[in-house]
Every structure is written in structure tokens, then in C-alpha cells.
Amino acid sequence: MPEYKAPLQDIHFVLDDVLAFDQHYSRLPCGQDATPDMVSAIIEEGARFAERVLSPLNQVGDREGCQFDNGEVRTPTGFREAYQQYVEGGWPSLSHAAEWGGQGLPDSLGMVINELSSTANWSWSMYPGLSHGAMNTLEEHGTDEQKHTYLTRLVSGEWTGTMCLTEPHCGTDLGLLRTKAEPREDGSYAISGTKIFISAGEHDMVDNIVHIVLARLPDAPAGTKGISLFIVPKYMPTADNTIGERNAVSCGSIEHKMGIHGNATCVMNFDNATGYLIGPPNKGLNCMFTFMNTARLGTALQGLAHAEWGLQNSLTYARERLQMRALNGAAAPDKAADPIIVHPEVRKMLLTQKAFSEGGRALIYYCSMLVDQVKYAGADEKAAADTQLALLTPIAKAFLTETGLECANHALQIYGGHGYISEWGMEQNVRDCRISTLYEGTTQIQALDLLGRKVLMTQGETLKSFTKVIHKFCQAAEEEPKLRAFTGPLAKLNREWGDLTQQIGMKAMMNRDEVGAASVDYLMYSGYVTLAYFWARMAQTAQHKLAAGDGDAAFYRTKLATARFYFERILPRTRGLVETMLSGADNLMDIPEEQFAPA
């Protein structure tokens, strides 16, 4: 049976040794409680919960799925009880403001805990995950009264939240949305419309669900500039903080999906449901950006989650499964055959997973530091962090989910035919992972966001915020000959990244399709370079530790070897991407639409 073991050594390596989170926390107003000891203790407790409570429910969730019956949704066996334990452990409140009942710890620490629960059981983790989206939206845009009524109950975990954006005819293009909000005399609104793909829209874990809903006011301008944001609770809250009558929002059905069976994906019908405006009218989409950026980072985590989970299990299998002999002669002559880990191509698949998991972890933790800074730092540092985060969020989301899916497929592949059989769990890992390149903006949308909105619309300034970081790192490491195998190629790629951007920018001035035609290749290229930076940093840290004779030498040597693998076996993928992203839009646009299929 598949298992999950929290990779604590690697987590601490990234947090403590590579990114120096202790220094980062010591500079945050909310970081005073996040002492190294406290951080360690919280992570250990989170690991225990993930390993012992969530992980055993992962296959159960897939097998049973959610059951829909007349508007009610029953979650898989054990999900509800696990959620109760989660609430009792105080986990929902970890990184929310003390004012609303939270523990006020940094968001980045919440991200580490999310990694643990997400890797152990992604479907389960989406229930509290969506709640965080609703909490962040309320915390930033809600009135004090709204916070008292709703936020406190979400923070305590008594209630959960959702984000209701998508409609049957509009996913990416929210400007098309039709859900209406008619003002009533009492200041509330009557919300009517149908939302689809609402994760955790209905379930049996809590007494009340708080929906954050995008809808149009009667006089709203067309398109994205006429969208407002509303709170629509499943049950109306009462003055004494209990739940009152049922609101006119209901779950019409749940979807049958490829994976994440344990999470209910709901069609939600709003039939003159009572809602309350959050934030200014017609500014709903702007208010949503807060949520969407967090959600994108949360989805980036899904790529890491499935890569790490697949790595752990396929590694166990590769060490146990005996099949064929090593090419250079028997490695385990006492056995009927050698374990398949002796084969170079099996190792390549393992190391690919390792490179993306560990590299992805460093990238996500780095982004979560930026989130802390955006939230808590002074104006200048905040602005700088915001710019870098704007650049790195679409990269992290799309690149880590695309490579996460690749990794999940490698893990399955290592099992051979057994990988295709449900009981081994590897095919669930692929199915669960497959959603990650779709929701919260497909890879293609992230790519347009990155190249179009973030990079080209700022004349490359946003890009520079990060290439500067890479440049400084390479420069500072110039005197370290043992790192040259990493810093040399990295510095070159970093320059190339800027050059490519300029070339595409020039072409885009003549033809905007050039942006679209280059975008996914550009995003993937950016991802490979970004991860090369983190692998070079990890190699540097490992090198320093080895030189100082400090810590687990075998662990650091493996880090260096994995960095080398990344540079020699993964990074060359950029060569094809450079050619294709510069190959021009014509080879995509010249075929008339009606000619794609022969008669």
C-alpha cells in the first residue's frame, strides 16, 4: 500500500539552511512567535497529522468518492472525523489574524503545513484549502461586521468557505458571467444564477458553508468591469451566533470526475438567495485577485504534492521490485534478479521526480516568504516583494503543475503494469494531479498572464526584479570554483532570458499573436531557469555545509548530485524551447480554421 512520510529533513534544509527563515521571521511583526523551536514543533505536529490521519484516507476518498443525495453531499468515510481533528488541533486558524481568532503566525508557515496535508491527501485538503480563500477575501475586503459574523467562524473552522466564480459558459472569461444580484430594501441582495465546478460547495463536515460569489448588479457595466463580490451563506447567521434559516442556495449535483473523487465538485444553484456585498460595487474582480494569487500558489503546491508522493512510493518500489540484471553485471547476485533501481532509466525517472519536488519546494517556500513580505513589510520591501511575486506566481502555478504531472506519470511508469492497477495508488496520483494544470487558470492562461501582462506590459521591469536576484547570486558566487558548474550556465541562461524577452517583445509590437504563440514555451523556459536558480542555491548551501563539516554529509552530497542531474539532464530542455518560442506565430495562425480537419 502506498504511504506518505513527511520529508522533514528536506523541509528543514530549505527553510533553515537555504532560505534562512529564522532571519526572515525575526524581521516580521507576526514572526516573533515563530521561533525556530516553535516552527519545528508545529511542523512536526503537522507531519504527524498528515501521516497518521490524512494519508490513510487518501485511497478511501478515491474509492468511495462523494455521494450526492437530494441536495446533500456525503464525504468519504473518515473525512468528517479528520476534519474535526483538524479543527480541534487549531489548524484552520494558524496564519490568520489574532483579531479574528487566529494564531497570527506567518502565511509561509501555513504553506509548509499545507504542503504536508496536501501531499498526504489532496482531495481532503481542498476543503480547508477553499476556506482559506474565503478567509483571505473576507479579511481583506469585508467590513468589521462581516468579519465578526463570518470570518471568525471560518477561522475557528466551525464553518467552511467556497469561491463561486465559474458558470457553465464561462470559466477563463469571467466577463461573460450572468449571475445576478438584485438589491433589496434591507441592504441585502437577491442572488440568482448557476455556478459550476464549486469545490467543497456542499458537504457534511460543518454546519454552515459561506459562499463568496461573483455576480452582476442590475446597472453593472458589461464585461469584467461589472462584477461584484457577495457573501452568500448556506444558513443565515443569527444574532446569537448560531445558524438560522436555510438560504436559497443549493447543490444541484456533483460532477463525475477523472480524479479528486474525495472532494465534492458542485453545481450550485442560487435562487434569489440572500447575499451581502463585499468590497465596492463592480470591483469584484479586483477583490478576487487577492484570492486568485493565493489560490494559484496553493495549486502550485499541488504539483509539488503529487511529485513528492509519487517519488516516495516509486522509490520504495524501485528498491524492492526485482527484475532483470544491471547492464554491467549482477548487482544483487544472491537474489533472483536485481532491484530495478540499478537501471539508468529508472534512476532518471526517480531523479526527475526528485529534482522537481525538491526544487519546487524551494520555489514555493521562497514565494511564501514574498507573501509574508507583501503582507507585513514596509512600503519599499513590500513593493519589491509584490513585483517578484507577480512574476513568480504564474511560473510556479503552471510550471510546477506541468512538471508535477510529468513526475506523477514517471512514478506510475516505474511500477510497470502495476502502475495501471488501482490498488497501488499510482494511477490515482496521476488522476488527482491532472486537474492542477486546468483550474485556477490553465497553463495557457498563466502563460499569457506571465508574458503578456506581467513581463511585456511592464517593459520587462517585473522580469528584472527576479533576474537581478539571479544575477547577484551568480556574481557573489563567482569566487566559489566548486559552484561554477552551476553558476556559469545559470548566469548565461539568465542573460538569455532577458534577450528572448526583448526579441519576443519586438515581434509582438507588429503582431500580438506573437505573444500567444510564444507564451507557453516562454513560461516553461522561465520555469526551468527559475528552478535552476534554486538548485544552484541549494548546491551552494550543500557545498558550504560539506566544507564546514556540518551536518549530514551524505544528504548534502546527494543534493549536489541532484543539482548536477538537474543541470545536465533537465535544463537542456530549454534548447528546444528557445527555438520554438522564436519560430513565429505564422506556423500556428496560417491554417484557416475550417482546414484543421479534412472533410
Add this chain to the structure above:
Amino acid sequence: MPEYKAPLQDIHFVLDDVLAFDQHYSRLPCGQDATPDMVSAIIEEGARFAERVLSPLNQVGDREGCQFDNGEVRTPTGFREAYQQYVEGGWPSLSHAAEWGGQGLPDSLGMVINELSSTANWSWSMYPGLSHGAMNTLEEHGTDEQKHTYLTRLVSGEWTGTMCLTEPHCGTDLGLLRTKAEPREDGSYAISGTKIFISAGEHDMVDNIVHIVLARLPDAPAGTKGISLFIVPKYMPTADNTIGERNAVSCGSIEHKMGIHGNATCVMNFDNATGYLIGPPNKGLNCMFTFMNTARLGTALQGLAHAEWGLQNSLTYARERLQMRALNGAAAPDKAADPIIVHPEVRKMLLTQKAFSEGGRALIYYCSMLVDQVKYAGADEKAAADTQLALLTPIAKAFLTETGLECANHALQIYGGHGYISEWGMEQNVRDCRISTLYEGTTQIQALDLLGRKVLMTQGETLKSFTKVIHKFCQAAEEEPKLRAFTGPLAKLNREWGDLTQQIGMKAMMNRDEVGAASVDYLMYSGYVTLAYFWARMAQTAQHKLAAGDGDAAFYRTKLATARFYFERILPRTRGLVETMLSGADNLMDIPEEQFAPA
């Protein structure tokens, strides 16, 4: 709902215009009946059966799956009736020898028909597909009596067959197999053991199932040199050609799998079952190679099938789904938004599917011509065809299934979130496709077969049999300036292919792990070059047709544009592969096994 329409125009383009099958058939002894009119009529009839009978059962098969009850397997609704129609139509006998009841038509024509049924419904098509494996084995290695008793009933379709190779502890490494065959006094054998992953091992479509089983004789040498081949029928045939008593072979359970739910994947228990030796003792594996090569080509077809099916449906969706505006301004200003086919990245995903489907079709049809030649041509031509087929089979199997899986994922991606929802069918296409890189030898095994056994062990001679073909093509096309964009890069790649082979060969003399470490990259590289050859040939044909003003000009222009897309957007992937395949085995082998995971 997803649909399938047989791509008859493209099929005929490849058969008639590119590969000149009419000439090929006119030279075959069995090809006299395969006149162009007859071929067209058979393909049209096959298309009708695939579109009208098999395609509507594809989602049914996935949803219902096979039901196991006390040793019996019930196939999904309609599967049995479709099989009866298939038998009534005479399809099982199409390309088998007249002597045993077949129609004696060329194997390659059978491959075209297989493409149609496989694309419409892969799970269903595996039932007759496995039968062909058993038939080919019996036809080549069975005694006349065995052929009379078993082959005739398989050819008529009254019975079906299976291939029983895999055991729980051995898939790739058949040398480890344990199933025993004890000789009995009457000349039969008592077969005992457990086989797993037996496709179509038990079902309700026919009265009898003929298992071809690998097992060991009591005195057999260890390893692969001690394996023999046996016929084990589910029911014993009687002298009057009906079925007699039940044999001691039974289905213990069926697997719960990621996909191909409509096909029963069985655990088969042999408990002193009566079996009959086919072929010489201890030469079973050699006898199996016939089957395995056919099966590999059949699995290559699966890559094409899912790529074509995904292309057709995602193209329909891309033309209908309205979302966002084209980057250069509204393309359909009268609509709420533009159809998503206006977006370059959507087109890139469509064209990628198109390039691999249409290119894959040309490669597979070419291979099937070689199969005809191996079977029917004179000694020299036969030997030449055999050598080329030896090279191209692992390439077709692994490359077309890897790229087929990529394509199926693109098709799903084009649907956005809807791609993840079962009713649209796109996620089934991915799940069904996922098995193809695993069975009949994983991609990694095909890669070792290609680089190790086929290319390096023959000192590159096998490779030359095909690079010579490419070289001659490029040379002959030198005077056609309009083809230079294709023949120039192709000729260069063709030389590089040889150079890379030599470089790896040199390194392999020092360290055999270099073969393994380069193998999958080498195979994928070989696949890209091979498909470039077929795209260049298709471009040439299209160019000639256009110059002659002959036929559907729009179709030929699209062919040229797709060839350009392939050369500019797909072929650059070879650049990264060249770097990684030469990067050496050390970056894979240096990490001690126990260091892959930290403590």
C-alpha cells in the same frame, strides 16, 4: 457527446498517394484480391462499423466496466452484440490464410481496419486484438492438427484467444517465470501456475477461449532459455468440433484499473490444466517474438488511436467554445466571445495532435507494408524488410504511445475544466491511453531493445537500413526547391542520428550503463527524426499534387502547413535530447541507492 468519424481522406492520402499501396499490393501474392476498389470498399465498411457500432459503446464500456462474479466475467452492455456483428461481417478472418478459413488479404489492410475499430473503441478492440496474437502464433508454430482444431475457430471468430505471459513477480523479466508444465502419458501437459494481466482472459462473448501460455518443462534450463509455449483451451475441444468438458483454468479476479475498463484484465489460475506444446520445447520465447512484434505494432496503433480521437473531439470543442477575444481583436464580433481556436496556444495543441496523428498513421502504415513484405516477399526483400521492421517496431511502439499520451492530454487541456469531467470523454481518452507506454514492453524496455539489441549489437547495420532510405529520399528531392525547408533539416538530422549512435557506441564499450542512460532520449530522438521523414514525404506528395492541380488543394495546403508546423515546432525537441543523451551515465549512477531518499 464525443464522436468518432473515420478520417478516410487522410487514410487514402497515406495509402494511395504517399505510400502507393496499389503498387505494393500488386506485387504481393496475396494482394491480387486487394484491388483499389476492393480496398476502398472494405475500409468504408470498416469505417461504418467503427462509427456506428463501436463508437457509441466507448463511454458505456468505461462507465460500466466488466463485472466479475464467481469466475465469470460480464462485458459491458452491447459489447457481446457488437462482437457478434463483427463475426457476422467476417472481420476476424480478413488477413488470415485461406487454408484455415481466412480471406487471405494482406496484413496491412487488417492494420487499417484495426485503426478504425481501435480509435472508435480501444477496450472493445482488444478482445479481437488479442485473438490475432494467438492466431499468428498458431499459424506460425502450430501443427496442422492444432491449426485445424484451434486456428480455424479463432479465424472464424467463434472462439477468441489470449496470450498468457506475465506472472505476479515477472513482467519484463520472463526468465523468472514459474508456471509449470508436467508431461502426461497421453502427450498433453499439466499446466500449473498463476498468470496476471491477461487481457480478455475471461469474458462472455464466445463459447471458448484459447490461451497461449508460457510455462516451464520439468527439466527446463533456468532463465529465458527454459520457457515453452502451450495451448490451454478453456473448454476441451471434442472430435466433432464442439466444446467438451471444462479445463482446469479459471479466472480468479479482474483488476481495477485506471482505464480500459471495458476490457477484462484477468488473473488466470492454471490448476493442472491440460495443455499442448506448440513449437519446440524450451523455445517458447523465440516463438513468442512473432507475437510480440505484432503486438508492439498493435500497441503503437493505440498511440495513434487516442491522438486521432482526441484531435477530432477537441477540434470540435475549440470551434464551438466561446471564451475571450483573439489577441489581434475580435474574430467573431457578432458573438459574445471568440471561439477558442483563435488562440495560438490552442492551435498549437491542436496541431501537435494533428502532426502526431497523421505522422503516426504514415509510420504505422509503412511498418505494415514491411510486415507484408516479411510475410510474402522473396528472400532478399524479406530480409531487408525484416531489418527495417526490427528497427522501426520499438520506435513506433514507444514513440507513438508517448506522443499519443501527450496528445490525449492536450485534447483534455483544450476543454479546460470540462476536460476533467467524465461526460465529455476526454479524461477517459487519457486514462485509456495511459496503459500503452506500459504493456508489450515499457518505453524503457523498447529503448533498450532499440539502442542495445537492434542498433549497437548490429554495429549500426540495422540503423543504416533506414537512414539509407532517408538519405535516398533527401538526395532524390534535392532538385525540388519547395521541399528544401524539409529535406535540408531532415538530411542534417539523419547524419546526426548516425553520429550520435557512434558516440554512444564508443562510450558503451567502456561502460554498458551508457546504453541505458542514453536509451530513452535516443529512442525519442529517433522517433522525431523518423516522423520528420514521413512528414517530408507527405509534404512532397502534397506539393506534387498541388503542382499538378490534382485533387483537394486545401487539403494539400494544410498538409504542407502541418509539415511546416512539425519541423518548426516539434522537431526542435531533438536539441535537448542530443545534449542529455550525451551527458553520460554518471549523473544517474553516482548517487548511492540508499541516498535517493533522506532519512
